[in-house]
Amino acid sequence: MSRIRYGMVGGGPGAFIGAVHRMAAALDGEYSLVAGAFSSDPAKSSTQGAELGLDPTRIYDSWEAMVDGESRLPAEERIQAVVIVTPNFLHFPVAKAFLEADVHVICDKPLTLTVEEAETLCRLTAARNRVFCVTHNYTGYPLVKEARERVRRGELGELRKVVVEYSQGWLSTLLEAEGQKQAEWRADPARAGISSALGDIGSHAHNLVEYVTGQRITRVLADLGTVVEGRTLEDDANILFRTGQGVRGLLFASQIAVGERNHLRLRVYGTKGALDWCQEDPNDLRILESDGSERILHTGGGTLSDEAQDHTRLPGGHPEGFIEAFANLYRNAAGTIRLVEGEEGADPAHAGDFPTVADGARGVHFIHACVESAGSGQWVDADYQPPGERG
Amino acid sequence: MSRIRYGMVGGGPGAFIGAVHRMAAALDGEYSLVAGAFSSDPAKSSTQGAELGLDPTRIYDSWEAMVDGESRLPAEERIQAVVIVTPNFLHFPVAKAFLEADVHVICDKPLTLTVEEAETLCRLTAARNRVFCVTHNYTGYPLVKEARERVRRGELGELRKVVVEYSQGWLSTLLEAEGQKQAEWRADPARAGISSALGDIGSHAHNLVEYVTGQRITRVLADLGTVVEGRTLEDDANILFRTGQGVRGLLFASQIAVGERNHLRLRVYGTKGALDWCQEDPNDLRILESDGSERILHTGGGTLSDEAQDHTRLPGGHPEGFIEAFANLYRNAAGTIRLVEGEEGADPAHAGDFPTVADGARGVHFIHACVESAGSGQWVDADYQPPGERG
C-alpha cells in the first residue's frame, strides 16, 4: 500500500507534541510527511522542514499558504491529511480551512475554544465526509481497549463508581513567566481558552471515562482553583460527577500536584469486580476481584481480548509506551482514510476506533459545564449530544 | 512498672475489633485485662470472659453491672481504664458512666451519634481529669508520624492540595440482610447513627488529614450515595473540602468499591514536595520530589524523625502492621494514664500523641456537616471547635 501523504501545522523546533505525532505517524509506515507550516515564524518553519528533509516548495510560511499551495498541486501529490498541533485557539480555523479543502484532519485536543466552534467542525466533517481524529491518545493503549471490552462484556457487572485522576506537577511554579513556551500559551486565555488544567488534561480524563465505561458524564459539580499566584486560568480541578446511568464519580486534574509526572489513572467499580489502569504503568491492568484478590493482566498476554491484541505490537514483557498508543490512533485513522478514499484493498477491520470530532466536541462542552459549575458552586447539567452524533 | 488494669465493654465472641484491642493492649505488656462485659447477652459475655481466663466475679452481664461492680472493689483492684468496643450508639452512655466513675476511657470511633453527646463527653473528661483516647488508630503508624513531622518541619513547603481516600468493598452486597453482625449494626441508624461509610471509615480519613497536615477541614461539599438497594444509610461518600488555610482537598470513602480491602491512602502536595502514604503498605512513605524523582522511606530506616522511631519496634525490613500501630495508641495512652495517676517513674516523654475526645468530637461534627451538605447540594461551613479544645 502506498503511504498516506500528510502535512503538519505547528510542531516547529522544540515543540514536544509535534515530534510525537511524527513518530506516531512513522511507526507503522502508513504515513509520509510531505508538507508543513511548522511555525508562525517562517524562518522556524523553514528550519524544521529542512531538518525533516521536506521538499522546500512544500515548507510553508503559514497555514493559510499551505491550504492554498497544497490545493494547487495535482491530486496524487497533494496532502491527504493534515495534522494540527498548534496552540488551542488555532485548532478551529486551521481545521475548518483544511476540511473545506477536503483534507482529512488529525487534531490535538481540546478541539476548539468554544462549543459553537466545535459544532461547526462536526457539521463540516459530516458535510465533507472527511475523517476527523482528535488525539485523545490515551484510548490508544491496548489495556484501555481491554478495559472497555471487559466493561462491555459485563465482567464488572453493573457499574457503580468511577474515580479518574490526572495529576501533574509541572506548573507548580509560574513557569509561564519564565519564557517556557509550553506553559506560556497554556496560561493565556486568548490562546488556551477558558481553561488550563481542564482543557489540557481534564479533557483526556473525561474522554477516558466515557470511552471505557460507555457512559456519558451528564452532571458535574466542579471546584476549580488557581493555586499559583499570578496565574489567570485554573491549575487545579476537582469534580464530582454522575453519568447518564446514575453512576457516581470523581474526576480530578491538577497541574500543581508537585512531583507528579503524568499520572492519569482510572478506576471503575461494578457489582462484580473493578478495574484499575494507570498511564504511567500502561502495560498492567489490575482487576480487583470481589474475593479480595487481584488479577494483573499485561499487554501481550494470551488471554486478552481481540481488541487489545489488535493494538499490540510486541509479545508480553516487551514494554509498549506512549508513542505506540499514539500510533494506534494514527493507524486506525489511516485505515479509515483508506476506506473513505476507496483505496484498493482497504480493510474495514482496520477502520474506526479513534476519538472523533464528536468526542472532541463533547470534551469542549464538558469544560464549559465545569467552569459554569465552579462559578455557581452548584451541580450543573452536562448532558450533551454534538450535532450528528449517533445516540 | 505494674500493668494498668482494664476492663472491656463489647468484644464478645466473633467481634473482630475487640480481639484487636486486646492484642494491642497485650503487645507491650503495659495493660492487664481484669474485667469485662463482653456482650449484651450474658451467656456470651461469660463464655468470652472464661476463654480469656478472667476471674468469674469480674465477668459482668451488662456494662451497667460492670460500672457498679468495679466501683465496689478496693481502689488497688478495680479497673483503671475501660475499653469500649460496642456498636456506635453505646459509646456515649458507656463512656459517660465510666467517666463518672473516674475510669479512663479508650473508645472506638465514631465517638458518639450526635455532636451534643460528643460535647458532653469532652466536658466530662475535662471535669474528671481523665484520659480519653478515641481509637483513630491509623495515626499510630510510624510513617504517619513521619509524614506529620515532615509537614511540620516545612519539607513540603506550603500545602496546596490534599487527596485522601478510604475504599472498601465488603458492603458491595446487602450483607446486613444475611445476618452478618458487623454489617447489621452498621446499617442500622438506631445503632450506627446518621451515617455508615462516613462514620465507619470517612471519620478515619478526616482524622488522618487533620493529624498529618495540622490543618482543619472547614468547608465541605458532599455527595453521598446509597448504592446497594435495600440499604438505608450511605455506602459511598465523595467530598470536596477546604481547610482553614484554604487548601483544596478531596475525601472519598466507599464501602461498595468492590475488591478494595482497606485502602486508606493520603496524599499531601505542597509547594516544595509531596507525600503519599497508604495503609495497606504502611511501611513505605513515598516522597515526591519536585524534580520528578521519588524517595521511599521505610519504617525502621535510620533517617526518620524521632517521632517515627519512637513508635517503631523493629529494624527496617521487618514489617510492622495494624496491631503494632494500634498498640502505639495504647502505649501512649498508658504513659498518659500513669502520668495523670501520678505513678512513680511515669515519664512525660511517653505521654500524649493519641487521638483525644476532642478529635473524636471533631469527627462527629464532620459527619454531620457532610450529611447536611449532601442534603442541600451546597458547600457547608464545617468549622468547629469542641469545648475545651485549645486553639
Next chain:
Amino acid sequence: MSRIRYGMVGGGPGAFIGAVHRMAAALDGEYSLVAGAFSSDPAKSSTQGAELGLDPTRIYDSWEAMVDGESRLPAEERIQAVVIVTPNFLHFPVAKAFLEADVHVICDKPLTLTVEEAETLCRLTAARNRVFCVTHNYTGYPLVKEARERVRRGELGELRKVVVEYSQGWLSTLLEAEGQKQAEWRADPARAGISSALGDIGSHAHNLVEYVTGQRITRVLADLGTVVEGRTLEDDANILFRTGQGVRGLLFASQIAVGERNHLRLRVYGTKGALDWCQEDPNDLRILESDGSERILHTGGGTLSDEAQDHTRLPGGHPEGFIEAFANLYRNAAGTIRLVEGEEGADPAHAGDFPTVADGARGVHFIHACVESAGSGQWVDADYQPPGERG
C-alpha cells in the same frame, strides 16, 4: 486456659530479638513470662527482669542458676518452657540443660555450632518427649502457609526451579569493630560458628525452601565471600543447589547488599504456574499464571486455604507483620505443649506446624555442606536426615 509459664535465657537490654520473642509470646495470651537469665552480666539481667515486672527471686544471674532454681520450685510454679535467644554458641548447652530438666525449648537459629551438637539435641528431645521449636519464623506468615498448600495441592504442577534470596546491607561496613553488639558476636567464630551470612540468614532461606516445596536440598555448590576487609566470616553467600527430586535452584544470602533491609524472597516455578513471595511485603502472594497474567492473593482474603486462614488474625487489608508471624510459631508450639502435657481441653488441631529440632539440625548441616563446597569449588552432597526424623 491457663497461660504457659516460660523463662528466657538472653534477651537483655538492647537485644532486639528478645523483645520480639516476648511480644510474640504475649500477643495471643498463651504464655506468661515468669523467669529469666537475661544476660551473662547479672546486673543487666536484674535490670531487664525488673523492667519486665518479674518476681526478683526468679531473675537469675546465669542460665545455670536458672536451671537449678527453677528445678527446685513446685511443679505448678516452675517454668514449662524456656526461650533461648543467646548468641549461637550457647544454644547447645542451654537447650541441653533445660531438656534434661524436662523443660520445653523454643530456640533461635542456627540451632547449634556443629552437626554433632544438633544431633544430640534431636535425640534428647525425643528421649525426653519435649517440644522443641526452632524459630525459623518466616514460615509463620499466612501466605507462606498458602504457598506450601498450593504446592501440596499441585497447583503449580511439578516443580522445576527455585530462586530464593535473603539480602541485607547492614554489615556493609565493619560494624563489629565499632562496638555494635549484634554485629560483634555474629562476626566472631567462637560465638557464631563457622558462618555468618549463611548461619544468620541463609539458614532461614534454606528452611523456607524446604518448607514451601516439601523437598530437600541435597546437592550444593557454594561461592562464599568475605567482602568487607577485616572480617573473618563470610558476609556474602551464593549457592547453586538441587533438591532430592532434581529441581534446580539458586540460594543467595548477603549481609553486604547495601541498601537492602531484610529482603527474603522466594520464587518457585512449576510446570503449571509459579509463586513469588517476599517477606517485606508479606501480605501479597503473587501467582504467575502460564498465560502471562498474575494473580495477587492477600492475607485475609476469602479464597485462601484453611492453613493460611488459621494463621491470620485480621480481615484483608489490615496488614499483619513480622511479630504476628513470629507469634504463630509460639501459638502452635503452645498448642503442642498443651497436648504433650496432657492439658485438659488441649486441641490437636492447634498442635504442630512449627520448625522442629530436626529442621534446625538440617539447617546446621546445610551450612556445613556449603562451607565444604566453597572450600573445594565443587558440588557437594548435602543429603541429610537427622536422627529420629521421619523419612
Next chain:
Amino acid sequence: MSRIRYGMVGGGPGAFIGAVHRMAAALDGEYSLVAGAFSSDPAKSSTQGAELGLDPTRIYDSWEAMVDGESRLPAEERIQAVVIVTPNFLHFPVAKAFLEADVHVICDKPLTLTVEEAETLCRLTAARNRVFCVTHNYTGYPLVKEARERVRRGELGELRKVVVEYSQGWLSTLLEAEGQKQAEWRADPARAGISSALGDIGSHAHNLVEYVTGQRITRVLADLGTVVEGRTLEDDANILFRTGQGVRGLLFASQIAVGERNHLRLRVYGTKGALDWCQEDPNDLRILESDGSERILHTGGGTLSDEAQDHTRLPGGHPEGFIEAFANLYRNAAGTIRLVEGEEGADPAHAGDFPTVADGARGVHFIHACVESAGSGQWVDADYQPPGERG
C-alpha cells in the same frame, strides 16, 4: 539529512523481531528500507517486500542474490547498511558477505555460532572500516545509560556484588514440537548453536552487566539444565561469576520460568549504594541508599545525566518502551555511519554508544565458557579480549 538506505535479511511474515527492527529504524526518520531478502522462501520474501512497498527489483530470493544485486547498483542507490535478523547460524555468512561488499551491518545476537566466526567478523569489520552494531538492545534504555553513568561517577562506591536475571516462561512446554517457528530454530543446534537460553537471553544479561559495571566477567561456574523433556539444548542456566576486579555475581536465565514474560533485571551493589533496574518497568531506576531508603528515578526526570537525557524522547511520565530503546541503537549507529561515510554535517556527538562486533564476540565467548563449565562442574576462566578490542 538524507536517510540511510538499508536492506534487511530475514524478517519475513510472522517474524516478530524483523518488524521491531523496521519500527526502530523508522522511528527517528534516519533510515529508509529499500531492499530485502526476507525469507529463504522466495515467495514469502516477495510477499513481505510487497507489503512493505519495496521496489520489486530489490526484493531478493536469497541473501546471496541481494549481495550481488545491490553491488551492481550505482553507489547512490545501493544499500548502505544491512540488517540481519535471521536464525543465529546465518549471522556469520551474511554479515561476512555484506562486510566484504563494504556494507555496514546491524545484526541480531548472538553474533555467531563459534568464537572463531566472531573473530573473523571482528577483523573484517576493522579491515573494511565498517560500522557493525550487534543489537543487544537493552543497553538502549535511557535508565540503563543512567545506571552506567552512576557507576562511572562512583556514586555506588566500589562495586561488590552483581545479580542479573533474565527469566522467561514461553518455552515451558515443548513448543518447538508444535510448529512454533520462533521456538523451532532456537531448539535446533544446527541453527541456534550450542546454547538456547544462554544464547538467546543469557547473552543479553552478560552484555548488560558489562555495559553497566564497566567490568568484564572473567570467571564462571555454570549449571545448565534441559528441563523440558525432548529438548536438546539447555533451557535453564544458572551461573556464578566473578569480574576482572573480583566482584562476585550471579547470572541466571531461564526459558522455563513459567509465567515470566521478559524479566530482565539487574542489581549492582557497591560500598555506598546500589541500583536496581528491570526491563519490564524500564522507566524506573531504583537507587538503594545506605540508610535504607530508596530513590526512584524516572525517565525524563530533570536530574538525570546527559547520557540518559540524550536517549529520551518524551517528558517524564510518558512511558517509553522497547521500541524506543531499540531505536536508540539505530540512531547511534546512524550517527556513526554518517561519520564514517564522511557525510556533510555528521556530528561526532551522535556517533558511538551501541554494542559493537567486539561486544558480540565477547557474548559468544561467554556462552562457550559457560557450556564448558557446566560440562566439568568447575570454575572456568572466561577472560577474553576479541581481536582489535581496545584494552
